[in-house]
Structures are given as structure tokens and as C-alpha cells.
Amino acid sequence: MxxxxxxxxxxxxxxxxxxxxxxxxxxxxxxxxxxxxxxxxxxxxxxxxxxxxxxxxxxxxxxxxxxxxxxxxxxxxxxxxxxxxxxxxxxxxxxxxxxxxxxxxxxxxxxxxxxxxxxxxxxxxxxxxxxxxxxxxxxxxxxxxxxxxxxxxxCSTAGLVAPLRPLVDKFGPIELLTTTTMQAISGAGFSPGFPGIDILDNLVPYISGEEEKIEWETKKILGEIADDGNSVKNLSDDEIRVSAQCNRVAVSDGHTECVSVKFKNGAPSIDAIKQCLRDYQCEATLLNCPSAPKHAIHVLEEQNRPQPRLDRDRDNGYGVSVGRIREDPVLDVKMVILSHNTIIGAxxxxxxxxxxxxxxxxx
Ligand SMILES: NC(=O)C1=CN([C@@H]2O[C@H](COP(=O)(O)OP(=O)(O)OC[C@H]3O[C@@H](n4cnc5c(N)ncnc54)[C@H](OP(=O)(O)O)[C@@H]3O)[C@@H](O)[C@H]2O)C=CC1
Ligand SMILES: N[C@@H](CC(=O)OP(=O)(O)O)C(=O)O
Missing domain, CATH: 3.40.50.720 (NAD(P)-binding Rossmann-like Domain)
Structure with a gap:
């Protein structure tokens, strides 16, 4: 063709x-x-x-x-x-x-x-x-x-679910999830665009409708196709509880999220989580789609990464970076996720x- x-x-x-x-x-x-x-x-x-x-x-x-x-x-x-x-x-x-x-x-x-x-x-x-x-x-x-x-x-939901999917496939359901986002100003659109005076030397701890979207969309994306093959069956509120807090920050592109999760079947080791994320290959990569990332997820080991300016363009913006994967004393595991909001997020x-x-x- x-x-x-x-x-x-x-x-x-x-x-x-x-x-x-x-x-x-x-x-x-x-x-x-x-x-x-x-x-x-x-x-x-x-x-x-x-x-x-x-x-x-x-x-x-x-x-x-x-x-x-x-x-x-x-x-x-x-x-x-x-x-x-x-x-x-x-x-x-x-x-x-x-x-x-x-x-x-x-x-x-x-x-x-x-x-x-x-x-x-x-x-x-x-x-x-x-x-x-x-x-x-x-x-x-x-x-x-x-x-x-x-x-x-x-866009924030896209970055969030990227590492969740392989983790759920390998270690079973995640029952509790919290995310705190730091979202780029390009996410607010260009007409008229986020006012510079509001974001310079500042942070805005509210993005209209965003928290509800993350909390709801995660359940649909991680859901399954219904038996009739015509619709999607969302995860129920009993299967996963999601809490999001959203902030606008002075970054041009790239949404960062601090995420904690609790697994239903007990916490996997940090090494097992890293290996699972490193091994993940998405269908688009297996189909050799021209824009598919070589690695849908990049596991970063540096203490101070991911950072939007340094990491948002991994795999041309189609790869999501996950760093600071460590134990969480309240839930099981915490991590920092970075995704390009207008590429993999849009x-x-x-x-x-x-x-x-x-x-x-x-x-
Ligand atoms: N920015 C992001 O990171 C993400 C955005 N989205 C969603 O994508 C969509 C676009 O967002 P974004 O690009 O940020 O928004 P912008 O405000 O930057 O762009 C909006 C576009 O819509 C056009 N438009 C406005 N009014 C009309 C109209 N009456 N008829 C036809 N076209 C019209 C504008 O054209 P004109 O220039 O002529 O006014 C412009 O092309 C939104 O629904 C947003 O929620 C989703 C995920 C991420
Ligand atoms: N709300 C997102 C961008 C966006 O428009 O998302 P949605 O399409 O879900 O409204 C942001 O501010 O970064």
C-alpha cells in the first residue's frame, strides 16, 4: 500500500x-x-x-x-x-x-x-x-x-500506566496507588497558553479535572475487553484504588510523577521490579511499527533521574523513564516516572x- x-x-x-x-x-x-x-x-x-x-x-x-x-x-x-x-x-x-x-x-x-x-x-x-x-x-x-x-x-495517565502494565502482568493486581504529578506547561495548550507570570518562580497545585481523569482512566486502560468483544470492562473501585494530586510546574515538555503502589499479593523485590520493567516489550515494538520505541520503559539507576529536560526524549519521546525505584514504608514500592506529554502522552x-x-x- x-x-x-x-x-x-x-x-x-x-x-x-x-x-x-x-x-x-x-x-x-x-x-x-x-x-x-x-x-x-x-x-x-x-x-x-x-x-x-x-x-x-x-x-x-x-x-x-x-x-x-x-x-x-x-x-x-x-x-x-x-x-x-x-x-x-x-x-x-x-x-x-x-x-x-x-x-x-x-x-x-x-x-x-x-x-x-x-x-x-x-x-x-x-x-x-x-x-x-x-x-x-x-x-x-x-x-x-x-x-x-x-x-x-x-497525558499524565499515559505515563502512569506505562510501568504499571508489566508489573500487573508479572506480579498480579495493584490494589492501592498514589501519584503526585508535576506537569509541563505545554499540557495546558497554546490557546491562549499558560501565562508565564503565573508559573515563573512558582508552582500551581491545581489542574482542572486532571485528578479525576487519572483516577478513572487508569481503571479503563488496565481493564479487559468484555466477553462480547465489543467493549471494555473497567477495573472496579474494589480492585484498584487510585489517588492523584496534580501540579503545574515551570517545565516546557515532560510530565513527572511520584508514584507509590501496593500489590495485592505482596511486595516483589526491587530487583525483580526493575528486571520486569527492563524486559517489557510492547506489541508495537514486536510488530516493528516505525515509531515504536526500542524500549517502552527505561529504568534509570542514577539517584537524581529522571529529569524532564534530560530524559523526555528517550526513544524519540515514545519511551517512558522510571527511576528512584525503592521500597515505600507505607505502601510497597515507590518510583518517579517521566513521560513526554505531547508525544507518548498525546x-x-x-x-x-x-x-x-x-x-x-x-x-
Ligand atoms: N497538550 C497536551 O499535552 C495534551 C492535550 N490533550 C488534549 O488534546 C486536545 C488539544 O489540546 P492542545 O493542543 O493542548 O490545545 P490547544 O489549545 O493548543 O489547541 C486547540 C486546537 O483546537 C482548535 N480549535 C479551537 N476552537 C475550535 C473550533 N471552534 N473549531 C475547530 N477547531 C478549533 C484550535 O485552532 P485555532 O488555532 O484556529 O484556534 C487549535 O488548533 C485537547 O482536547 C486536550 O485536552 C490531551 C493530552 C495531552
Ligand atoms: N490536562 C493535561 C493535558 C490535557 O489536555 O489532558 P486531557 O486531554 O485529559 O484534558 C495537562 O494539563 O497537562
Whole structure:
């Protein structure tokens, strides 16, 4: 198959700019359509966007004229990535799905729908089987491929679940979990963007809705596909209790989390935990997806790591760093996790999900 046509909704934003960066010169996808608000539509991308990435804007993308976020503009896309402001994503993504388009979304609007997979591609790509089944069922009935939405998780949740998954697989359920996050300002988006005056020489101990999202989404991502194959069965509150406290800090990219966990079946040794994380290989790596990290998890031994500026780009931002793994005198084990919030926490996850779907001939 030649290059698949990719569209990006919300192309001018924090997540949208990452999509442009990751999809330019991609071996499987070509940037075909870029959409944003009517403030941007009709302008060349380079004139509409306030580019804030540390690499130069890809020249070809800069020449694309931004479209309105309509089905008509995106109808020829094989896959549509959404970095839309959640205030507007709901009806737009629904219309795209109903028109038969494949939508991979960063917005929160459909994450809680039972038949919408909520996927961190290095963690629970098996949940994409819900979409695979729907596509196969339609083909068997002689129908064209149905539209669908796959959601990417909240960015802090993505970093958190990355090491949890292999730990649960090897040592059994985690029953208690606390996380305290220190989140980068790029997570607050670019329109209007987090005010410098509020974050310089400061820390803000509140991010609207974030704690609830981490506490809920973790249970869906670590859940299993229901017996009917059409939905996800979340872990119950009795199976795992999650407590999150979220802070905004003066970091450009990269969310750091201080995490403590208690295992239901007793504490594994620290060495066994490190080995388990080092051995973990995600499906995307095994499928040789072009953006898959060589190591989905990097175990760091230095006392003072991970640090956002030094460690966020491991495996091009698709790898999650875990350091300071040690005994916790209250729960069992504590650690510090660092993940790139707009790569594995957002646009990169979208691209990797699309690569997995391409490997499985869904798109
Ligand atoms: N930043 C992050 O780390 C993460 C963000 N997310 C989620 O991803 C989504 C995008 O976030 P982020 O990139 O930070 O946000 P930004 O505020 O940076 O970007 C929002 C985008 O939405 C577009 N937009 C705004 N209003 C409309 C409208 N009425 N119709 C069409 N397009 C519109 C904007 O276009 P214009 O420039 O023309 O106004 C812009 O492209 C959100 O849902 C967010 O919650 C998820 C995980 C991590
Ligand atoms: N709330 C996250 C980014 C984000 O927008 O997440 P969500 O898509 O879950 O609202 C942050 O501030 O860093």
C-alpha cells in the first residue's frame, strides 16, 4: 500500500503541532488535510500557526491551506488525528465517525464510552481488537469499513500506566496507588497558553479535572475487553484504588510523577521490579511499527533521574523513564516516572496507534 492520507484536526495547537512534526516524512502517512477553527481556516498553515516546537516547522506542511473541520474537507483521509479543543471536539468527531472516517482523538469527550477503546499504544494496544472486530464483522456482511473513534488517554495517565502494565502482568493486581504529578506547561495548550507570570518562580497545585481523569482512566486502560468483544470492562473501585494530586510546574515538555503502589499479593523485590520493567516489550515494538520505541520503559539507576529536560526524549519521546525505584514504608514500592506529554502522552500515541491499525489492515 502507498502512503495513507492523514488529516489533522486542531493542527495549530500544542498537540496539533506535534502531529505535524511526527507525520512529516512519515514512511506510512502523508499530511493531506489540516483543520482548525475559522480563525485559521483559509490561511496557509505557516501563517495560521504560532509555531512553538524546538525543531523548524516542516516546510511542506507550512504551505498547506488550513481547512474548516468539516467532513467534506476530510472525506478522502484514510485516518484523521484530532488535537481539537475538547469544547469543540464532541460534535466534530461524532460527525466524522458517522461519515465513515477513522478518528484517533486526543480529546476527552469519548474516552468514557464503553465501546470506544482508550489506548496508550505501548500499554493496552490489545483493546484495539474492539475496532478490528467491528471492521471484520462489517467486511463479512459485505459492508464498507465503518467509521470509528479511538481515544488516546490523558497525558499524565499515559505515563502512569506505562510501568504499571508489566508489573500487573508479572506480579498480579495493584490494589492501592498514589501519584503526585508535576506537569509541563505545554499540557495546558497554546490557546491562549499558560501565562508565564503565573508559573515563573512558582508552582500551581491545581489542574482542572486532571485528578479525576487519572483516577478513572487508569481503571479503563488496565481493564479487559468484555466477553462480547465489543467493549471494555473497567477495573472496579474494589480492585484498584487510585489517588492523584496534580501540579503545574515551570517545565516546557515532560510530565513527572511520584508514584507509590501496593500489590495485592505482596511486595516483589526491587530487583525483580526493575528486571520486569527492563524486559517489557510492547506489541508495537514486536510488530516493528516505525515509531515504536526500542524500549517502552527505561529504568534509570542514577539517584537524581529522571529529569524532564534530560530524559523526555528517550526513544524519540515514545519511551517512558522510571527511576528512584525503592521500597515505600507505607505502601510497597515507590518510583518517579517521566513521560513526554505531547508525544507518548498525546500526538505520538496517536501516530503509534495508527501504525498498529495499519499493521492490522484496519486503516
Ligand atoms: N497538550 C497536551 O499535552 C495534551 C492535550 N490533550 C488534549 O488534546 C486536545 C488539544 O489540546 P492542545 O493542543 O493542548 O490545545 P490547544 O489549545 O493548543 O489547541 C486547540 C486546537 O483546537 C482548535 N480549535 C479551537 N476552537 C475550535 C473550533 N471552534 N473549531 C475547530 N477547531 C478549533 C484550535 O485552532 P485555532 O488555532 O484556529 O484556534 C487549535 O488548533 C485537547 O482536547 C486536550 O485536552 C490531551 C493530552 C495531552
Ligand atoms: N490536562 C493535561 C493535558 C490535557 O489536555 O489532558 P486531557 O486531554 O485529559 O484534558 C495537562 O494539563 O497537562
Amino acid at each position: 502507498g502512503l495513507r492520507k492523514a488529516g489533522v484536526l486542531g493542527a495549530t495547537g500544542s498537540v496539533g503541532q506535534r502531529f505535524i512534526q511526527l507525520l512529516s516524512n512519515h514512511p506510512q502517512f502523508e499530511l493531506a488535510v489540516l483543520g482548525a477553527s475559522s480563525r485559521s481556516a483559509g490561511k496557509k498553515y505557516k501563517d495560521a500557526v504560532d509555531w512553538k516546537q524546538t525543531s523548524l516547522m516542516p516546510a511542506a506542511a507550512g504551505e498547506i491551506v488550513v481547512s474548516e473541520c468539516t467532513v467534506e474537507a476530510f472525506k478522502d483521509c484514510d485516518v484523521v488525528f484530532s488535537g481539537l479543543d475538547a469544547d469543540y471536539a464532541g460534535p466534530i468527531e461524532k460527525a466524522f465517525k458517522e461519515a465513515g472516517l477513522a478518528v484517533i482523538s486526543n480529546a476527552k469527550n469519548y474516552r468514557r464510552e464503553k465501546d470506544v477503546p482508550l489506548v496508550v499504544p505501548t500499554v493496552n494496544s490489545e483493546h484495539l481488537a474492539i475496532i478490528e472486530k467491528r471492521v471484520k464483522d462489517a467486511a463479512a456482511a459485505g459492508q464498507k469499513r465503518p467509521g470509528f473513534i479511538v481515544c488516546i488517554s490523558n 500526538a505520538g500515541s496517536g501516530v503509534l496507534i495508527a501504525e498498529i491499525l495499519a499493521a492490522k489492515n484496519v486503516i
